[in-house]
Amino acid sequence: MTMAGSAARHGMAGAKAESGGGARSDRANEYDLSDKDFRTIAAIIYDDAGIVLKPLKMALVYSRLARRVRALGLAGFGDYCNLVSSDAGHPERREMLAALTTNVTNFFRENHHFEHMRDVTLPPLLEAARQGGRVRFWSAGCSNGHEPYSIAMTILSLMPDANKYDIKILASDIDPYVVAFGRAGIYDAAAVEPIPMALRKRWFVSHEGGAHYKVVAEMQNLVSFRELNLIGQWPMTGVFQAIFCRNVLIYFDEATRETVWHRFCDYLDPAGFLYVGHSERVSGAASLRLATEASTTYRLRGEAR
């Protein structure tokens, strides 16, 4: 499938949910997914992405991957496992990873973070930017772009000419399809519903005869979409004044989560903020470096700055 096929694959509202995307139904027993095949797939996804697939996710794995088995004309999951375990199966391994990520997201999801940004994080940063300062945000695990564009709209609502200054948002995800989707910046009517009307009118234009909305260039220019694996190399050099990593590390085990939190600390400006998802809490040794600032909002402890 090409990147251009991304929108169709994800639907314009664009997300694979935990339910598995709804493709099982009449074909539920088309192939046999053995425990051994499941363990092979789970081991690959853990090694490649840090994502833990417990046995109760078997139905989800089946529904997400049966269509890949079918599309490739394979006899079943045994052949599929052989393929993704081989050197020749490398491209399919990427497809498998993209199929198994869960991309549910929304504009202004967990809105209290954007309120905190507006009221606390942004005012001094935007003042610094007006004086020539560098301001960087990171949406780590950005899915289809709703989160980084919500960050952008929060900035633009305070500073409509943010484009003139050194302000950038890095939007990264391991799934190449969602990265392409976010970069394209086209959303359907249901997706833009949570966006306050004034912001929608100012930062989106009608697309395809009004059925869809496209992010305007001024907003798109603030956001750079990149493929990046949170358990791989990070090529960035500078620090970020805010890192959003929400509803991503919930798929990892505790040890991997801790490693990533420590790495975030190294990339956080001494006065910066880390925003995590509603069900997440920084724990273990990482909590020696990060202190709670507000609900699911952290900053570096004094001694860690």
Ligand SMILES: C[S@@+](CC[C@H](N)C(=O)[O-])C[C@H]1O[C@@H](n2cnc3c(N)ncnc32)[C@H](O)[C@@H]1O
């Ligand atoms: C549920 S979405 C969260 C989207 C957004 N942060 C939010 O809260 O609305 C989780 C995202 O994490 C990404 N992800 C999973 N494992 C990853 C990894 N190892 N590196 C980078 N992104 C990853 C998935 O591709 C998916 O798009």
